[in-house]
Amino acid sequence: xxxxxxxxxxxxxxxxxxxxxxxxxxxxxxxxxxxxxxxxxxxxxxxxxxxxxxxxxxxxxxxxxxxxxxxxxxxxxxxxxxxxxxxxxxxxxxxxxxxxxxxxxxxxxxxxxxxxxxxxxxxxxxxxxxxxxxxxxxxxxxxxxxxxxxxxxxxxxxxxxxxxxxxxxxxxxxxxxxxxxxxxxxxxxxxxxxxxxxxxxxxxxxxxxxxxxxxxxxxxxxxxxxxxxxxxxxxxxxxxxxxxxxxxxxxxxxxxxxxxxxxxxxx
Numbered sequence: 001x002x003x004x005x006x007x008x009x010x011x012x013x014x015x016x017x018x019x020x021x022x023x024x025x026x027x028x029x030x031x032x033x034x035x036x037x038x039x040x041x042x043x044x045x046x047x048x049x050x051x052x053x054x055x056x057x058x059x060x061x062x063x064x065x066x067x068x069x070x071x072x073x074x075x076x077x078x079x080x081x082x083x084x085x086x087x088x089x090x091x092x093x094x095x096x097x098x099x100x101x102x103x104x105x106x107x108x109x110x111x112x113x114x115x116x117x118x119x120x121x122x123x124x125x126x127x128x129x130x131x132x133x134x135x136x137x138x139x140x141x142x143x144x145x146x147x148x149x150x151x152x153x154x155x156x157x158x159x160x161x162x163x164x165x166x167x168x169x170x171x172x173x174x175x176x177x178x179x180x181x182x183x184x185x186x187x188x189x190x191x192x193x194x195x196x197x198x199x200x201x202x203x204x205x206x207x208x209x210x211x212x213x214x215x216x217x218x219x220x221x222x223x224x225x226x227x228x229x230x231x232x233x234x235x236x237x238x239x240x241x242x243x244x245x246x247x248x249x250x251x252x253x254x255x256x257x258x259x260x261x262x263x264x265x266x267x
Contacts, residue, residue: 017076017248019053021045022110022130024083025060025103043232044081044127051241053077053248060109068112077123077248080110080130082230085193088144091136096144098192111137118221123247125240126226128191131216134226138199138218146192150210155189162188162233167206167214174217174225175205178243187214187229194228223247 021044028037038059045055056075061067072078087102088095090111095102110133117124126134132142143149146156157163164186169176171183179185195213198204206215206227218224223244231240 015249016052016054017245017252018056018074019048019077019079019245019248020056020058020071020075020113021048021079022081022106022113023057023059024081025106040081041232043235044079047232047235047238047241048079048245051238051245053241053245058109058113060103060105062105063108063112068109068116072113072116072120072122075122076252077244078113078117078125079244080114080124080126080133080226082128082130082190084129085144086129086132086136086142088142091141093141093144096148098145107133118218118224121221121251123221123223123244123251124225125244127232128228128230131226131228132193132195134218134224135195135199135202135216138201140195140199140202141197143194143196146194146212149194150212153192155194155212156192162190162230165189165208165212165214165229167208167229169215170203170205173203173205174223174243175215175227178225178239180239187227187231188233189214189229191228222251 021040023038023040025036025038028035028039040057048055058071084103085100087104087107088099090107114134114137136142147153155163155165166184166186168184169179169182195216198216201218201220202216203219204213205217208214214228216226231237
């Protein structure tokens with residue numbers, strides 16, 4: 001990566017911005033090894049690459065005041081990926097029996113990355129869990145188990161098989177622009193939780209016919225979009241990834257705001 005006049009973090013001469021993707025941290029097996037490992041399904045970083053970005057994986061790390069900032073210094077855009085449920089204590093709730101065991105290391109890491117990204121107006125995209133992390137980071141809450149709300153498991157059939165859900169997209173939004181004004185579409189979903197109370201500054205940009213929030217965006221930054229569905233599994237539709245890559249390239253070209261001055265102005 002360069003640090004020349006092509007941008008604040010230095011988008012490469014080829015114009016391919018660097019996009020960081022958060023990863024899982026789970027027990028994983030390969031060959032004779034069965035160890036805790038950071039990993040991410042190939043579909044995520046393949047989509048970034050095919051959309052014109054350079055994918056960099058960001059495993060959970062110990063969090064202090066400087067680590068997230070230092071990591072973001074090397075990025076032009078950020079994706080908060082899918083995975084296990086956000087710990088309910090982060091939004092003041094007791095765990096539901098169906099809620100996953102907490103992953104406090106990943107929760108803290110992604111919260112720190114998002115908070116720092118928002119402060120410096122770094123373009124970001126949240127996917128599934130990523131939408132939930134964003135909502136909770138901004139003071140929102142979650143429905144912990146959608147079957148309690150809608151009466152069945154239509155959004156997560158289980159067994160690793162994605163369901164399809166129709167969503168209506170709000171016109172005039174970043175999401176609508178990324179989708180070329182498509183008012184309705186069927187999306188691949190695999191989630192048993194969803195946004196309940198919407199976080200500060202977020203606007204709902206897509207819902208299902210039964211009212212479940214499927215997308216939000218942050219109005220205080222140039223590009224902050226999060227979807228509850230899984231665009232990475234639809235290999236034929238790269239529009240959300242292309243929109244993020246375009247926003248990251250533009251941000252790198254014009255130079256992102258200095259994060260220290262942004263935080264000072266917010267005080």
